[in-house]
Each structure stands twice: as structure tokens, then as C-alpha cells.
Amino acid sequence: MLAPEVPVWALTHVTHAALQRTADRVGADVLHIKGPSTLQSLRRGRHDSTDADLLVRPAHLAAFIAGMQEDGWELFTDFDEGSPFGHAANFIHPSWTYADIHRAVPGPLAAPDAVFERLWGSRMTLPIGNRHCTVLSLPAQVLMQALHSARSHGLEPADAWALCPDDHRDAVRALAAELQAETAFAAGIGELDAHSDAPDHALWAYWSAPEGDRLDEWQARLRSASTFGAKLSVLRQAMRVNRTHLRLRLEREPSRGDVAREQVTRTAHAVRSVVSHLFRRFGRSS
Amino acid sequence: MSRQPYRISPELAWVDAEDGGRHDHVVWIARLDTAELFELAGSAWLVWSLLTDGFTDASAIEHEIDELEMTVDFGEGGLDAFLVALEAQGLIERES
Numbered sequence: 001m002l003a004p005e006v007p008v009w010a011l012t013h014v015t016h017a018a019l020q021r022t023a024d025r026v027g028a029d030v031l032h033i034k035g036p037s038t039l040q041s042l043r044r045g046r047h048d049s050t051d052a053d054l055l056v057r058p059a060h061l062a063a064f065i066a067g068m069q070e071d072g073w074e075l076f077t078d079f080d081e082g083s084p085f086g087h088a089a090n091f092i093h094p095s096w097t098y099a100d101i102h103r104a105v106p107g108p109l110a111a112p113d114a115v116f117e118r119l120w121g122s123r124m125t126l127p128i129g130n131r132h133c134t135v136l137s138l139p140a141q142v143l144m145q146a147l148h149s150a151r152s153h154g155l156e157p158a159d160a161w162a163l164c165p166d167d168h169r170d171a172v173r174a175l176a177a178e179l180q181a182e183t184a185f186a187a188g189i190g191e192l193d194a195h196s197d198a199p200d201h202a203l204w205a206y207w208s209a210p211e212g213d214r215l216d217e218w219q220a221r222l223r224s225a226s227t228f229g230a231k232l233s234v235l236r237q238a239m240r241v242n243r244t245h246l247r248l249r250l251e252r253e254p255s256r257g258d259v260a261r262e263q264v265t266r267t268a269h270a271v272r273s274v275v276s277h278l279f280r281r282f283g284r285s286s
Numbered sequence: 287m288s289r290q291p292y293r294i295s296p297e298l299a300w301v302d303a304e305d306g307g308r309h310d311h312v313v314w315i316a317r318l319d320t321a322e323l324f325e326l327a328g329s330a331w332l333v334w335s336l337l338t339d340g341f342t343d344a345s346a347i348e349h350e351i352d353e354l355e356m357t358v359d360f361g362e363g364g365l366d367a368f369l370v371a372l373e374a375q376g377l378i379e380r381e382s
Contacts, residue, residue, distance in 0.1 A: 017299030046307030129299030
């Protein structure tokens with residue numbers, strides 16, 4: 001009767017349920033996003049998720065993560081290392097599949113706590129693994145999937161928007177405006193050209209276009225950073241060695257020597273990227 | 287003689303293959319309190335499906351299987367032994 005091998009898509013369902021149990025136990029507000037928390041009518045094809053994604057109310061994040069750790073979860077990739085947006089941390093568990101815990105949504109310019117409050121206010125419940133889980137409203141599900149598409153370098157189409165009933169589309173656009181996520185949303189649904197004057201246009205032009213090199217990414221992030229402090233932070237991140245990525249590549253904990261060698265490699269790569277860009281620019285202008 | 291009624295244990299999550307668009311007769315069950323995972327297939331899947339549909343004791347389950355005109359082999363101990371095994375794993379509990 002014991003099942004040593006559960007298909008990962010099925011494990012994703014029960015992982016959502018396990019995380020909801022943790023949230024209920026510690027009194028944390030969480031919203032299940034993506035995968036089985038997306039209405040069937042907004043998805044093409046069957047469930048094939050490999051991890052469970054949750055957005056956590058920022059004020060409840062510490063308590064929720066403490067609760068997860070009490071329930072056997074271990075941090076795998078921290079917020080600052082998981083993605084360039086620093087929005088999610090990755091956790092592992094001996095029984096469940098990966099959990100992606102989001103403290104923010106990439107896209108909205110509104111503050112993360114205001115975004116969560118707005119999404120929480122229109123939440124609904126959906127059975128996942130036969131447990132009641134708190135999920136996004138239909139317009140918020142469409143918006144969330146479009147925002148995900150916007151940062152996929154064109155690899156993941158905005159299916160939810162394509163499948164969204166016409167009478168809900170105005171609500172999706174209104175929600176994007178309310179969360180100040182119009183530029184990212186437009187990038188997700190192929191309307192980015194209408195936002196060429198937006199301060200975050202360069203960022204979303206980079207993330208929604210086919211993948212370029214790292215310098216393209218850092219240039220876009222630098223141009224979209226609104227303050228001097230933010231620009232400085234981008235520059236620091238650009239040159240910092242990501243220990244988690246290094247650990248995954250080496251399949252062991254990196255030593256100080258590994259980190260130093262990686263730093264040299266990273267710097268050399270940055271120089272090569274700059275030179276390559278200069279040649280491209282020279283080639284265009286000549 | 288009336289037989290012991292059961293209910294699904296409260297700390298469970300489960301997902302049927304059909305929930306994921308598959309056509310196998312399999313259900314995966316998780317005990318959320320212990321993080322244990324179980325798989326029930328074939329006739330065990332059928333019994334679980336009936337339990338979750340509200341058929342709470344062995345007589346009701348057997349009657350429904352007859353209604354479905356199915357023949358199910360529950361092994362040496364029969365359906366009662368299988369329900370006891372589910373109870374021992376903490377997947378169902380006796381109605382008080």
C-alpha cells in the first residue's frame with residue numbers, strides 16, 4: 001500500500017494541501033498560485049506541474065516559513081538567489097515536491113503588501129488534493145499567468161488571457177492598472193509597444209523577448225531601477241557570485257576557492273559581454 | 287448484523303489519477319500529519335472512491351459494487367480486512 005513513487009504532478013496537488021495545512025496551523029494568509037490552483041477553464045491541457053507555488057502575505061512570511069520548517073521543510077534556494085526578481089524562495093521536503101514561496105509578484109509597481117491585500121480581498125477557495133485551499137479570483141489568475149508569461153522570454157504563452165471569457169477581460173485590465181502592473185501585463189499579452197514611455201518598459205522588453213545575454217538583462221534592470229540606491233544594488237548583484245547556482249553546478253558546497261574562481265570567471269564573462277555589445281553597436285552604426 | 291461504519295481521517299489529502307486528466311484507476315493519498323504517502327489501485331481504488339462518495343461501511347460498499355455489476359476479489363480477509371488495514375494506516379477511522 002505504501003507508494004514509493006508518486007507522479008510529480010500528483011505530488012504537487014498534495015503538496016499544496018500540506019502547505020495549506022501549515023498556513024492554517026500558524027495562521028498565515030497564503031494564496032496558492034499556478035498549477036492546480038488555476039481553474040481548468042484557463043488552462044490548456046492537463047496538469048503537469050512540478051512544484052507548488054504560494055504567495056504569502058509579507059507580514060506573515062516569517063511565521064509561515066518557521067511553520068514550514070517545523071513541518072520538515074528545508075530552505076533550498078533563498079529569495080536573493082532564486083531569481084533575478086528576488087521574489088521567491090525554494091524549499092524541499094522528504095515527502096513532498098518543491099515549494100516555491102513567493103513574497104512578491106514580479107510585475108506590479110505597487111508595494112508587495114498592497115498587492116497581496118488586493119488579491120486576498122478577492123480570493124476564493126478551491127479543493128486541491130481534496131483540501132480547501134485559498135486561491136486567486138479568476139481575473140487575478142489570468143493576470144498572474146500573463147505576468148509569468150511576461151518574464152518567460154516568449155517561451156510560455158499567456159494561455160489564461162487567451163482563454164479568458166470576454167466579460168472578464170475588463171476586470172483583468174482593471175486589476176493590472178490597480179496594481180500598477182500595466183507594463184508587465186502588456187508584455188505578457190503582446191501589447192508592450194503601447195507602453196514604450198513606461199519606466200519599466202526596458203525591463204519587460206528584455207524579459208518578454210527571446211533570451212539575450214546577461215548584459216542585456218543587467219542593462220534592462222539598471223534602466224528600470226528608479227533610484228540611485230536601486231541602481232547601485234543592481235550593480236552589486238550583477239557582480240556577485242550566486243552560491244546556490246554554483247552549488248547546483250558543482251553538486252557540493254562551494255569552497256572559498258570555488259567562489260573566488262567563479263568571481264574571476266564572472267568578471268571575465270562580463271568583460272566579454274561588454275566587448276561583444278560594443279562590436280554589435282559599432283556594427284549597427286557603421 | 288450491522289457492520290462498523292468508517293469515515294475518512296481528517297488529516298488527509300488525496301488525488302485521483304482522473305484529477306490530473308489520466309485514466310488509470312489509481313489514487314494517491316497523503317497523511318498530512320505524518321507526511322506518509324500511499325497508493326491504492328484497482329479494487330483498492332474502487333473501495334476508496336466509494337468511501338469518499340459516502341458509502342461508509344462494508345455492507346454499503348458491497349451493495350454498491352453489486353449494483354455496479356462488478357466482481358471484486360478482496361483477498362483472504364475480504365473487504366472487512368481491507369478496511370481494517372486502511373484504519374491501521376490511519377487513512378480511515380471508525381465513526382464514534
